[in-house]
Amino acid sequence: MRSIQKSLQEYARGIAGGLLFSLPLLYTMEVWWTGFLAPPWRLLACVAGTFGLLLGYNHYVGIREDATFADVVVDSVEELGIGFLVAAGVLWLLGRVTLDMPVAEVIGKIVLEAMTVAIGVSVGTAQLGAGEEQDKGRGNGASGAGQGQDQSQDQRRAAGERPGEESVSFGGQVVIALCGAVLFAANVAPTEEIVMIAAEASPWRLIGMVLLSLVLAALILYYSDFIDARKHVRFDRRHDVLLGTVITYLIAFMASALILWFFGRFDGHMPSTCLAQTVVLGIAATLGASAGRLLLQ
């Protein structure tokens, strides 16, 4: 059994992670508005989608190496619960939910904000901890921690001392890329600026944005010697690079469309504007997806 102190530390890391990733959203008025503008079935879909992402992330990356499916479900429920509590607390402190508001408005705001907080909690619990034998993930926690530490980790890896660190399966990569894309893109998705850029962009600019996204994905995943890239990404052959880049962009594109739909950004717009918005947000989602594949493991 884990000690109380250890679980408290995990919750503290989770809350820190949740706030780190979602504070911009807690401070964005378009998100508060979406809380009461979104129909209830869309909020339900949002909760279901987030829970699915949490299950996936906890299954492939989560803090416990030997987790069974029941463990993963229990952890995900805890993280979603922390998400609700943190979102409710911060929204109350900011004066965005009060007791004299209609129940629908209060619940809508809290549910919507709690989703990114919960993903942040999950990532924070798994990634922000110091390396302990029970913890998986990148162990040394701080990404920029001294060269010597990185080297020693590389040596251990080369010697195959940590069998738990083998690279994650394709499904796992997809889930991790999705988490990264959602965490990063959700911060700008609800803003008016995305619609504005999309409505004003010429087709050439949009093509340019697609190309920029692809180049960014390729650079981050394959050519910039990003943290742990050698470990998580295959680059034996040239077509691995091409395939990996395109798949990452596809995941980012889907995540971008989903988030925009959640925030009601497709309501009342022509399909061409929706597509343009997806491309505009796609750059942010690609950054999140490709960096996420390396950082959130």
Place this chain on the structure above:
Amino acid sequence: MKTEKNWLEWTMFAIGLALILGALGYLGHDALTMRDEPPHLVIELGAPAPRRHAFLVPVAVTNHGDATAEDVRIEVVLEAGGVRERGEIDMAFLPRAATRRGWVTFHRDPGAGKLVARVLGYESP
């Protein structure tokens, strides 16, 4: 399960489960029972209060419809002794079941005349 959970983690799990089920239950109930009525705004005027240069009249607007009204514009007209005085107030958002409050001001004493309030218009967000 290899790693056994302690009481704190089980408590957190129970709280999380209760919150999730509560939110799902509420939203599910809401999704099933929600009709598709347009915004229905009802204005209530409070008692006028004299200030140094003006009279304040509290305005409370409640949305009894199912949809949110955006950019709500409300007009309050005071007719006293054959003279009309107009007051106006704008509200950014009025979600369903929500009440927003504000004030309109008049030069003349509203107690001496008749106040008529109406919603001029609003947008669908």
